[in-house]
Structures are given as structure tokens and as C-alpha cells.
Amino acid sequence: MSGVRVLAGTRKGAFILSSDAKREKWDVSGPHFAGWEIYHAKGSPVDPDRLYVSQSSGWFGQIIQRSDDGGKTWFQPGTPPGEPTTTPEGMPKAESNKFVYDTSAETGAPLTTHQFYDGTQKPWEFKRVWHLEPSLSDPDTVYAGVEDAALFRSTDGGKTWHELSGLRGHGTGPSWQPGAGGMCLHSVILDPSDPARIFIAISAAGAFRTDDGGKTWKPINRGLHSLYIPNPTAEVGHCVHHIAMNPSRPNVLFMQKHWDVLRTDDAGENWHEISGNLPTDFGFVIDVHAHEPETIYVVPIKSDGEHYVADGKLRVYRSRTGGNEWEALTNGLPQSNCYVNVLRDAMAVDSLDSCGIYFGTSGGQVYASADAGDNWAPIVRDLPPVLSVEVQVLK
Amino acid sequence: MIRVTLPYHLRTLARVDDEVTLDVQGEVTLRSVLDALETQYPMLRGTIRDHVTGERRPFLRFFACEEDLSHQSPDTPLPDAVANGTEPLVVLGAIAGG
Secondary structure, three states: OOEEEEEEEEOOEEEEEEEEOOOOOOEEEEEEOOOOEEEEEEEOOOOOOOEEEEEEEOOOEEEEEEEOOOOOOOEOOOOOOOOOOEOOOOOEOOHHHOOOOOOOOOOOOOOOEEEOOOOOEEEOOOOEEEEEEEOOOOOOOEEEEEEOOEEEEEOOOOOOOEEOHHHHOOOOHHHOOOEOOEOEEEEEEEOOOOOOOEEEEEEOEEEEEEOOOOOOOEEOOOOOOOOOOOOOOOOOOEOEEEEEEOOOOOOOEEEEEOEOEEEEOOOOOOOEEOOOOOOOOEEEEEEEOOOOOOOEEEEEEOOOOOOOOHHHOOOEEEEOOOOOOOEEEOOOOOOOOOOOOOOOEOEEEOOOOOOOEEEEOOOOOEEEEOOOOOOOEEEEOOOOOEEEEEEEEEO | OEEEEOOHHHHHHHOOOOOEEEOOOOOOEHHHHHHHHHHHOHHHOOOOEOOOOOOEOOOEEEEEOOEEOOOOOOOOEOOHHHHOOOOOEEEEEOOOOO
């Protein structure tokens, strides 16, 4: 029988929530890496027991953790178990935690500056890994979206990381600026029909696409309209909060921008707004039903000044028409005195026949629906604030 | 034998319960002690000193014998009491966190 494993990253550790395919009774494991911020945890679609975790701390920096047994044991892949902990020269190994922008003449790009909050220019400075995206075909290949914004790739199971510098160096970098959470590359989508095509999104720069495996990139923000920047239709500078795709239609992407929900039907060449009858179109998460590519989910947040759900009601909104027409999903969710937020990487869908939807809140709840959003129940109620949610179906 | 006291989160990362002890060859300085620490506990590399610059991370401080050693040269000899193991070198988070 199939099972489901939910990986929840929180402000104070990672949690693993496991169930059978009914998704009614859950086992909770954790906290793993107690006390550390876990921005993201995700499993390989090729080998579900291969998990990658971003563990970080403002004091101690960035750690990459890996499990090869579904989260029972963990190690830093730069120093695998059973291997020497030092190089032949006697230097300590821990290369898996080392994210260095590539400025080499051969493959790199000069380390330029980006716009800071006050409008001045500031050099790129690595802070943390926001998102880990394992390859669709190789468990040892994984991408890392980082702050300050750049994309890294490991092809050795996370032991070493190399920047795909064509993104940071493609030319518009000085116009990029941090959002309230930092200048983060938070979304990485791999095209299942074309291994050379990758979509990413940066707050606040916008969405970008490569068609050559990461060598060159182009901004894909035509159609975005952002009133809070000097030129509302600029090529870059938009605060994209998240993007999502159904793998069966890789040219169709959905976007939750700072304000506005949008879609593209041509791989990002043109976007148009689909906010429709949403009560507010500010928000962070957006995701797509696993089997119905025109069914999408958002959690509207009151405003950029009040990062909690509107009217004290936690409502997931679903559109079955690819946008514009939205219905509130409330069964099992608190409908009074609720003031939580749902952050950009904190929603996921599973691929079981009856599609499961999952999301985590700033109040520490992780909710699950085993029927595409019609009914909800909390898996856990009292975790630390949830930063990310991913789900795996286990055969 | 050199004694080093680590902050809680670095003890859990290094999987040690208490202060660590190190053999340090040559002169006992911040640099030689941290080099030995990172050799014995490679998972700590980058958590105390930046991976690239080797500089102390901004929110960490070094103390020994009730002295703040955070801003001295990493090649300055540490106090005799640290070098002979009477007192530990303390690596401390600079501010408390929730």
C-alpha cells in the first residue's frame, strides 16, 4: 500500500509526518536539527529515501544535511560516513556547506552589486539556502536557490556546490533588490519535458528561464504590473512570491506575486492576471492539482502590511478554471480569530489518485486535505512557525 | 590538551555533550586552536569562521580567562591557562536568541 511522507521545515527544526494512503492517521518524527532554521527539505523523485535539507542559523551559517534512508539518519554529505574527515593535505572537509559565487574567468561572472533597501548598491553576499530542488532523473543532482540570489548545483549528492553564474551575471543584477525576507532565489522548477529548461523566481527581481541548462538566462516578466516599483512594468524588479507548474503542461505556470495572481501559457513569455474574485490577491503560496492542470490553489493574505489571513478566517481558495473564478475552501479550517500566515514554500500536493493538498502556517499548524481541498484536518497543531512543506508518495 | 567550550547548537552539530579537548601542535593561538577544532570536527567548518574569508562570524565571540579575545589577531598567543588546559577557550553566541 502506498504511503505519504510530509517534510515540514520550521523556524526551530524539521519534522517528518508519515501516513498511509488514507492520510487520516499520522506519525510525527522530530524535531530534527532542533533549534535550527530549516528553510527547506525535499526528497529526490528518483530515490524517495534521498532527502536534502537546508539547515541554517544567523549565528552559525549554512549547513546542508542529507539522508539516504528517508530521514532516519542524517549526515553532511561533504563528510560522508566512513570516509576520511580530512583531505590528504590535512584540511578538514565540509565542502557541502560551502556556497561560493563563481567569479572564475572560465565559468564565472564578476561579483557585481545589487540594489539595497535604501537604493544604494551593495555587493552580493551569501546568506543561506532557501530552496533545494532535486533533479528529476538523478538523485545525486540537486539545485539550491540561495540568498543573495543565485542558483547553485551539486552533481555529487550535495558534497560540493557550483554556481550557475549565468543567472547572477546576466546583466540586470544591479536592478535586483531584496524583498522583506531578503534577496532570495526561492523557486526552482525543472521542466520534465526538457532537461535544459529551468524556471526560477527571485524576490525582488522576478522570474527567469534558461533553455540551455543554466548557461544563459532571460527575465520572463512581461505582463507583470507592480505599482510599488518606479516603473510598474519593468523587465526586472518585481516581487514574485512563488511560481508553480503541473508537470503535464510545462509551458503553463502560475504565479503568486506580492500582489496579483497570474498565469502564463507560453513558458513565461507573457503573463496575465487571474486574481478574479479573490478577496485579496496578496499572498505567498500557489500550487497546482496533481491531475487537473487547471485546478490551482492559493491562500489569500490580507495585505503586505498585515501578513495574516483576512477576516480571521483561514481559507484556501481553489480555482477549477485556471484562475479568475475562485471558491473558498473552509471545511475543517478555523473560521474565526485566526491570524496566521502561509509562507511561499509551505504548500505541496501529492500524486495519489485523490490529490492531497498540504500547507503549513506561521502558527505551527500543518493541515492536510485528502480530497483536493474539500475537507481539511490538522496533522499537527503546535509546531514552531512553518517555513516549508513538501510531500512524497511512497510505494 | 586544549579545552574548548562551544555554544549549544554547535555541540549538537558536532554531536558532543560537553566541552571538547584538542591536541594543538606548536604555538597555541586562536588560529591553531580553531584549525585543530575544525580538523577534529569537520562539520563545524564554516560555522565559527567564514568558509571563504576565514574571518570570525559576526555573531560569535571568543573569551578566555574572563577576557574578550574576539578582536585580537588570530595569531596572538592565547593565555597560558588556555595553553596548559587550566581554562577553556569559550566560543559564545554574541546575543541570546529566541
